[in-house]
Amino acid sequence: MSGNDIDVALIDPILQEFKEQKGAVIPILQRTQDIYGYLPEDAMQEISKKSGISISQLYGVATFYAQFNLEPRGRHLIQICDGTACHVRGAPKLVEAVEGQYNLEAGGSDPDFQYTLEIVYCLGSCGLAPIALVDGQVYGNTTPDSLVENIKELD
Ligand code: FES
Incomplete structure (x- = not known):
């Protein structure tokens, strides 16, 4: 579920541009994500409906490549390494500090999507x-x- 209202008409020029190119799933998704900052469910449905690419293929590609986000993301991306070396040298404290400071949880965003x-x-x-x-x-x-x-x- 997207829960967000988006203007799906913004996708039309992208579909128009790639209309003749079979298999242009990645560029279509990239351009769509450039518009919304992520791939909203309504956008995925719209792409499928107008391009004929199955919804399962779209989600297959979107979930396979790390560059695609199915959830809205904040303006700034903070990544904390919790591999073994970083963990023993205090990564959990970094996570705690960022979560506390910005009212978010690891894997998520703050309410304002900053x-x-x-x-x-x-x-x-x-x-x-x-x-x-x-x-x-x-x-x-x-x-x-x-x-x-x-x-x-x-900022
Ligand atoms: S960089 Fe190797 S564990 Fe963080």
Whole structure:
């Protein structure tokens, strides 16, 4: 369920553009996500209805590729590594600090969709543990206070 009203007419130009290209599922989904920030259920239904691509194929692709989101995401993406090295060096405290500061839970977003918090597992830089990424920027050897400060500086 989407629960959000979206203007599905915005998808028409995308479907028009890829009308002649069979199998253009990925670019259609990419462009749709560019519009809404994620792939709302209503948009998926609309794509299926107008393109003839089955809904199961659309969801198959959308769930296979990590680039696609089926839920709305915050403006900023905070990722905290909870691989073994980061875990023993304090990742749970980072998670706690971000959850407390922004009124969200790991795997979710705050009520205003400013921030989304994701837990990831080993980014391959264990020497910098614990690590967080904020909008793709790496913060190594971070502490709860410094991470919260770095996030505050975003706006
Ligand atoms: S465990 Fe976090 S970078 Fe390896």
